[in-house]
Amino acid sequence: QVQLVESGGGVVQPGRSLRLSCAASGFIFSSSGMHWVRQAPGKGLEWVAFISYDGNNKYYADSVKGRFTISRDNSKNTLYLQMNSLRAEDTAVYYCAKESDSSGYGGIDPWGQGTLVTVSS
């Protein structure tokens, strides 16, 4: 079955960088677009970024544009999120998720278990 396992979260000071990884298995990773979605403590979901199946196209929420970079290594079945110039408001659980097989634009499924990023001095 499809598995998405995030790693790389932790506590980081404001202005510093962190890279998240998401190891994918159980499906043809190189054929699927992938998302990062985050959730601040006690808050709702926020879409962060999307990358096309081949890594050639990348899209971002305005809140992270210019600071975060989504990438993938299809040879390693791994998705990444490079986060630079981190701010307190970036504190959240970050989920890796796959575009739905049933609808590329209309569904995000499944999701990983998430990794917590805390930005604090």
Place this chain on the structure above:
Amino acid sequence: QSALTQPRSVSGSPGQSVTISCTGTSSDVGGYNYVSWYQQNPGKAPKLMIYDISKRPSGVPDRFSGSKSGNTASLTISGLQAEDEADYYCNSYAGSFTWVFGGGTKLTVL
């Protein structure tokens, strides 16, 4: 990229029906037939319940249904069960490979 508007909370008794609304604009909900709904239990990852406005993934009970009218989408849960108590989020494609979520609705089964 403004969040879609959902009621903060809804409630219903077992066996009843509840509807959760999700209001956006013509640039997201109203402009595309790509609205999805997610169920999230405490401490867990979200789970896709409805995609493309009204389609159910395999394994999702047919008690869950979705619809859209203009800039507002809706999730209806009929025959409410205790296990349906959770947070629910709507999501819409917003064009140019961007997506937007609603603020979330807490469903309480009385």
